[in-house]
Amino acid sequence: MREKPGIQHIISINDLDRSAIDTLLDEAKVIQQATSIERSLDGKIVALLFFEPSTRTRMSFAAALSRLGGTSISVDSIEGSSISKGETLADTIRVVSGYVDAIVLRHPCEGAARLASEFASVPVINAGDGAGQHPSQTLLDLYTIREAMPLDGIDVGLLGDLRYGRTAHSLAHALSNYDVRLHTIAPNGLELPANLVEQLKEQNTEICEYDSMEEILPELDVLYVTRIQRERFPDMASYAAVAESYRVTPEALGDVKESLAILHPLPRAGEIDPRVDALPYARYFEQAQNGIPIRMAMLQKVML
Amino acid sequence: MSDCEPRGLLIRPIRNGTVIDHITPGEAINVIRILGITGTTSECLSIATNVNSKFSGTKDIVKIENRELSKEEVDRIALIAPHATINIIREYQVIGKIGVEIPSVVSGVIRCPNPGCISNSNEPIKSRFAFNNGKLRCLYCDARISTDIASHII
Numbered sequence: 001m002r003e004k005p006g007i008q009h010i011i012s013i014n015d016l017d018r019s020a021i022d023t024l025l026d027e028a029k030v031i032q033q034a035t036s037i038e039r040s041l042d043g044k045i046v047a048l049l050f051f052e053p054s055t056r057t058r059m060s061f062a063a064a065l066s067r068l069g070g071t072s073i074s075v076d077s078i079e080g081s082s083i084s085k086g087e088t089l090a091d092t093i094r095v096v097s098g099y100v101d102a103i104v105l106r107h108p109c110e111g112a113a114r115l116a117s118e119f120a121s122v123p124v125i126n127a128g129d130g131a132g133q134h135p136s137q138t139l140l141d142l143y144t145i146r147e148a149m150p151l152d153g154i155d156v157g158l159l160g161d162l163r164y165g166r167t168a169h170s171l172a173h174a175l176s177n178y179d180v181r182l183h184t185i186a187p188n189g190l191e192l193p194a195n196l197v198e199q200l201k202e203q204n205t206e207i208c209e210y211d212s213m214e215e216i217l218p219e220l221d222v223l224y225v226t227r228i229q230r231e232r233f234p235d236m237a238s239y240a241a242v243a244e245s246y247r248v249t250p251e252a253l254g255d256v257k258e259s260l261a262i263l264h265p266l267p268r269a270g271e272i273d274p275r276v277d278a279l280p281y282a283r284y285f286e287q288a289q290n291g292i293p294i295r296m297a298m299l300q301k302v303m304l
Numbered sequence: 305m306s307d308c309e310p311r312g313l314l315i316r317p318i319r320n321g322t323v324i325d326h327i328t329p330g331e332a333i334n335v336i337r338i339l340g341i342t343g344t345t346s347e348c349l350s351i352a353t354n355v356n357s358k359f360s361g362t363k364d365i366v367k368i369e370n371r372e373l374s375k376e377e378v379d380r381i382a383l384i385a386p387h388a389t390i391n392i393i394r395e396y397q398v399i400g401k402i403g404v405e406i407p408s409v410v411s412g413v414i415r416c417p418n419p420g421c422i423s424n425s426n427e428p429i430k431s432r433f434a435f436n437n438g439k440l441r442c443l444y445c446d447a448r449i450s451t452d453i454a455s456h457i458i
Contacts (some may be wrong), residue, residue, distance in 0.1 A: 014446070088427050111422040111444025115429060130420050132445055195448050 008302045009117040009124045012133040013170045017089060018177040025143050028293040037296075039069030044101040044303055048074035049092070050127070051107045056266070057127050057136070057289065064295035070303075073100065081301050090119045097121040101241040102303050105129075123302035131166050135266055138170040140294040145222055148261040152179040155219050160226035160246060160271060162186040167265040168226050169196055176203040183220065185210045187242045189231060206245065212245065218255040223248070223281075225264045225271050249273040253281060263287050315350040321369040324381065325390040329354050331384050332364035332417045334454040338380045339373070347371055348435060360387070375402065380413050382406040384454050385433065410435055414449065421445040431458070 003009065003221070010016075016024070031037070046065050050058050062072045075081045082092060089107065093116045096103060103120055105113050106127040113126030113133065128134040145151060156175060158168045162184055172182060182205060184192050191209065200207050210216050217223070225248055233239035248262065248271060264272055264284040276282050327335055332351045348369035357363040358439040366384075380388050382404035412430035416423045423431040423444045427454065433440040433449070440449040440456075449456055 012446075089422070089425075090427050090429070107422075108420075109422040109425060110418060110420050110446075111442065114444050115422045115427055118429070129422075130445075195450075 003117050004121060007117075007120070007123050009120075009123065009263045010135055010298055010302060011113045011117055011126045013135045013138040013174045014133075016135070016174075021139070021174065021177060024139055024294070024297050025146055027297040027300065028139075028143055028290070030210055032290075032293040037067055040300055041065065041095075041303060042069035044068075044070040045099070046070055046072050046102045046104060046129075046299065047094065047096045047100040048072050049081075049103060049105045049107075050074065050076055051081065051089075051105075051112075052128070052130075053077070054106050054128065056059075056291070057106065057134075059298075060291040061125075061127060061136075061295050064292050065299055067259040067292070068296055070101075070299070089115060093119045094121075107186050113254060121230075125302060128166075131164065133170060134166055135170070136291065136295055136298055137167050138174050139298070140287060140290045141167070141171050141224070141263060141265070142174055143290050143294050144263055144283055145261060147286075148283060149221055149259060149292070151175070154221040155181045155183060156224060157183045157185055157213070157216060157220040157221040158192070158224050158226070158272065159185045159213060159248070161190045161228045161232065162192040162226070164192040164229070164232065168192070168224065171224060172196065172200055172205075176200055176205040180205065182207040183210060184208070185213045185246070187215065187228065187246060190228070213248075213252065217252065218257070220260060220266065221257060223260060223262045225262065225268075225284075227267070227269050227271060243270060247271060247273060248276055250275050250279060253279065256281065305425045309441050315352050315365060315367055317396055317407060318348075318350075318369050318393055319396055320394055321348075321367065321371050323393060324366040324368075324373075324385075325363070325391065326357070326360065327364035327366065327381075327385040329362045329364055329402045331454065332366050334384050334457060335364075335366055335381050335388070337457050338367075338384070338453075339377055341368070343437050354443050357437050373402075376407075376426045378402050380410065383410060383413070383440075384457075406435055409433065409443070410440065413458060414440060414453070415458045416445060416447055417440065417449060417456060418445050418447040421447060 065072050097120045102123045104127050105116050106124045108130050110130040110132035112129040117124045162168050232238050260281045261283045262281045332353050350367040352365045354362045372392050381388050388404050390402040391398045410433045414433050432443040
């Protein structure tokens with residue numbers, strides 16, 4: 001199967017070049033600055049097919065659509081869908097395509113959104129496929145950075161579980177479109193996968209690896225923090241030891257640049273001390289809010 | 305005497321079919337797997353491995369009677385035997401020689417090594433990989449295969 005021609009999908013951040021990313025970020029900016037929102041998707045219906053739990057991504061897509069005048073219909077789990085009766089995702093997508101003007105899909109299998117785009121007769125937006133792609137998250141990450149500083153000529157630190165954290169992978173890929181130096185800080189065994197490091201280097205992205213954050217923190221313009229998951233460790237004690245040494249605290253931020261922006265895809269689980277929330281570096285709640293204009297821009301891009 | 309019986313040559317000439325020559329030594333069995341020829345085939349099949357070669361020291365050869373390979377089938381072989389040559393035989397004469405060309409996209413030949421990939425589920429799709437610089441990339445989940453491609457053949 002191949003995608004039907006003439007339909008715009010947003011499946012992977014890797015499908016977007018720098019110009020396409022910049023255009024989406026510009027459109028999100030226009031939306032965010034507008035004093036009144038044009039109901040450009042009035043009368044459009046979007047299926048939110050969420051075959052995996054997600055609260056904020058689903059809510060923010062629904063909110064973004066409502067702000068543009070569109071209506072959403074949704075499936076919240078595999079149990080509540082025809083997939084639980086043995087239907088393939090391909091058939092589900094073909095059927096739902098007949099009901100709506102676009103599909104927003106979250107699915108536990110990697111590549112599910114790509115498959116959906118091959119069977120859909122309406123645009124598909126990937127809202128996360130397993131450990132794979134989650135382009136709206138990456139776009140809102142980029143948007144948040146760009147709101148604080150230009151995307152070129154900056155030093156970005158990626159901290160936490162960089163082996164399994166898909167948001168860090170996608171952001172690293174997306175940043176390779178810009179003149180960015182990447183600094184990775186990860187516990188032993190949770191480093192950025194070697195093949196990803198290789199790909200980034202092939203794209204001429206400068207990348208340095210560190211064991212601890214102290215040595216590089218003063219150099220950073222952006223610190224992107226990700227969750228270190230307990231299940232990656234053999235026991236609670238070894239998790240607690242690692243989690244503590246990678247925790248961002250006001251004390252650890254003593255020598256950082258004034259303009260440092262700290263981002264986190266949320267939810268957090270202790271990686272960032274709540275006392276950091278009050279510091280000017282904290283951008284993660286603003287980052288979550290930026291999901292609305294970004295998703296509005298994405299919905300408009302595929303349907304207008 | 306049956307058509308397949310040896311006549312003193314390592315592999316005797318075939319009357320009609322395909323000869324795949326200059327296969328990377330040791331890859332003949334994988335070439336047959338790529339072509340979808342199983343142990344229960346009714347085709348007369350000859351395989352020679354580590355045969356002396358004037359050009360490359362040793363090589364493998366596969367001869368398949370009464371089957372002319374398509375261009376698509378031939379190109380799949382390039383994944384593991386990029387220097388192979390394919391001779392189409394009719395009435396003992398070589399009527400066509402095809403060099404293998406590495407395809408940019410390989411469909412339905414390789415199983416994705418990522419167990420979480422949608423191409424490993426019951427969906428009505430074939431696996432698809434982009435082939436570039438000797439490496440394969442899953443077009444569904446982006447998983448990479450850079451070594452031992454043969455072990456991922458379906």
